[in-house]
Structure formats: structure tokens, C-alpha cells
Amino acid sequence: MNSPCLSNAELIDLEIFAAQIRIKTIEMIAAVGKGHVGGSMSIADAVAVLYGSAMRYDPANPKWKMRDRLVYSKGHSGPALYAALAIKGFFPQEWLKRMNQIGSNLPSHVHARLTPGVDVSTGSLGQGLSVAVGLAMADRLDGRDSYVYCVMGDGECQEGQVWEAAMFAGNHILNRLIVLVDNNKRQCSGELKKINDVGDLGRKFKDFGFDVFEVNGHDLAQIDVAIRQAKQNTFKPSVIILDTIKGKGCSFAEQMADNHNITVNTEQAVAAVKILETRIDDLNDKRERGHVNEN
Numbered sequence: 001m002n003s004p005c006l007s008n009a010e011l012i013d014l015e016i017f018a019a020q021i022r023i024k025t026i027e028m029i030a031a032v033g034k035g036h037v038g039g040s041m042s043i044a045d046a047v048a049v050l051y052g053s054a055m056r057y058d059p060a061n062p063k064w065k066m067r068d069r070l071v072y073s074k075g076h077s078g079p080a081l082y083a084a085l086a087i088k089g090f091f092p093q094e095w096l097k098r099m100n101q102i103g104s105n106l107p108s109h110v111h112a113r114l115t116p117g118v119d120v121s122t123g124s125l126g127q128g129l130s131v132a133v134g135l136a137m138a139d140r141l142d143g144r145d146s147y148v149y150c151v152m153g154d155g156e157c158q159e160g161q162v163w164e165a166a167m168f169a170g171n172h173i174l175n176r177l178i179v180l181v182d183n184n185k186r187q188c189s190g191e192l193k194k195i196n197d198v199g200d201l202g203r204k205f206k207d208f209g210f211d212v213f214e215v216n217g218h219d220l221a222q223i224d225v226a227i228r229q230a231k232q233n234t235f236k237p238s239v240i241i242l243d244t245i246k247g248k249g250c251s252f253a254e255q256m257a258d259n260h261n262i263t264v265n266t267e268q269a270v271a272a273v274k275i276l277e278t279r280i281d282d283l284n285d286k287r288e289r290g291h292v293n294e295n
């Protein structure tokens with residue numbers, strides 16, 4: 001049974017992990033020169049909570065039968081997931097240097113046969129929730145107590161297949177399915193509102209039989225609590241709508257109108273990484289002070 005919430009020290013560790021994910025993501029994309037900065041940054045905090053606190057997994061045994069599974073349906077944001085998997089030891093951090101280069105095990109969109117820890121290949125938006133529903137149903141039929149997580153984009157929710165899968169999950173009460181929607185309000189080339197508004201996603205998922213949690217997607221404690229509550233939910237599947245900012249925490253991207261898939265040069269990367277490293281130093285100081293106060 002999970003404890004009801006994170007301690008201060010655990011929260012600081014998670015914040016450091018999230019900053020490390022951002023650093024490695026920026027370095028990875030700078031090494032190849034171009035990549036999906038915006039959506040990797042907006043989902044970095046949720047990925048940190050998934051791999052830093054929520055999910056059951058064994059990096060030494062990525063195919064462990066009793067693991068929780070993540071269907072990373074917004075597969076173009078691969079870099080944030082690769083950073084987390086490498087930091088947690090699924091594969092050598094050296095691999096990150098060759099992300100999306102010829103012969104690499106880390107293509108820009110995630111690939112289950114190439115990357116240890118990636119359960120499902122994604123990239124064609126709209127399909128991941130259907131796979132997650134199938135995995136959750138298989139767990140139920142096989143009597144496993146694993147959870148299936150599905151990370152989706154808000155633009156991705158424009159796809160009709162998402163709602164077919166949601167209907168099935170609600171009708172079959174797949175209560176071990178936990179969906180996280182990166183609600184950064186932007187897609188490839190602008191605002192969802194102006195292109196094809198998905199409206200109130202929370203209300204829509206509720207109508208399809210989900211329990212809905214709406215949280216600040218950059219507040220690690222809020223995300224963690226929502227996942228803990230979703231896990232206790234035995235009556236419905238859950239969706240956590242993450243209110244996020246595309247490009248969050250990346251100095252050169254956060255204020256850009258279009259930061260979806262952008263070029264990144266070394267100077268930009270060095271400056272952005274420096275800010276994040278300072279944040280990690282501050283967090284380490286905070287943890288030290290916490291220890292002093294506790295003694």
C-alpha cells in the first residue's frame with residue numbers, strides 16, 4: 001500500500017529528477033540539432049512522477065510480467081521518456097548522445113523493439129489508448145494487479161479512435177487504467193482552440209465513464225496525489241488532465257509561440273542547461289537545510 005503522500009525529501013528528489021529529465025532532453029535534441037522540445041518539456045514532470053514514484057518496474061528486467069505498463073501515446077515526445085529510462089538504468093546514458101541518429105536505439109518516436117523499457121511503439125497519434133485498453137483487459141483476464149498508464153496529448157484527443165477506446169474502458173470499468181493528458185493547449189502549428197477545439201476534456205472523459213482529476217501538470221505533488229487517488233479508484237478508469245505549458249522549463253523554448261519541433265544550437269542548450277543545473281543545486285541545498293532542521 002502506498003503512503004498517502006510524498007515526504008518533503010521525496011518531493012525534492014522528484015524535482016531533481018524532473019530537472020535532470022529536462023537537461024538530458026535538451027542535450028539529446030541539441031546533439032541531433034532538431035527535435036520535439038515543446039511536448040517533451042510539458043510532459044517532463046508527469047514522466048518524473050511516473051518513474052520516480054508511481055510505477056512498478058525493474059530496469060534490470062524490463063519485461064518483468066508484473067510490471068506496470070506505460071503506453072506513451074504522444075510518441076513524438078520520446079526524448080523526455082528516454083531521459084527518464086536512462087537515468088533509472090534501463091540502458092546506458094551514453095545512448096542518449098545518439099538519439100534519432102542512424103543506427104540509434106532511440107528513434108525520435110518511441111519504438112518497443114529498439115528501446116528497453118518502451119512497451120509499445122507509438123507515433124501515429126490516437127492509437128495508444130486502444131492499446132492501453134487491451135493491456136488493461138489482458139491484465140484483468142490474467143489476474144495481474146498491474147496498472148496501465150497512457151500518456152496522451154490534448155491535440156491527440158482530436159482523433160476519433162481515442163473516444164472509441166474511452167467508451168470501451170468506461171463500459172468495462174477498467175479501473176486499473178490511468179490516462180494522463182498533457183493539456184498544453186497547443187498542437188503542431190498553433191492553438192487547439194483555433195484549429196479544432198477539443199473543449200472540456202474532463203467533462204468529455206467523465207461522460208465516457210472515467211473519474212477525472214484536474215491538476216497543475218508542473219506541480220509534482222499534485223500529480224503524485226492524483227495518481228495515488230486514481231489507484232484507489234476501484235469503480236472506474238481514471239484520467240488525469242495535466243494543465244501544462246508547452247516548452248515549460250526550457251529557457252529558449254518556453255516563450256516561443258511555436259516550439260513543437262524546433263532547431264536547437266549549442267549556445268541555446270548550454271544556457272538552458274545552466275539554469276536547470278542551478279535549480280538542482282538550489283534543491284540540493286534545500287534538502288540539506290531540511291536535514292539540519294530535522295536534527
Ligand SMILES: Cc1ncc(C[n+]2csc(CCOP(=O)(O)OP(=O)(O)O)c2C)c(N)n1
Binds near residue numbers: 038077153157182186
Ligand atoms: C495520426 C497522426 N497525425 C498527425 C501526426 C503529426 N503530429 C505529430 S505531433 C502532432 C501534434 C500533436 O499535438 P498534441 O497531441 O497536443 O501533442 P503535444 O502538443 O503535447 O506535443 C501532430 C499533428 C501524427 N504523429 N499522427
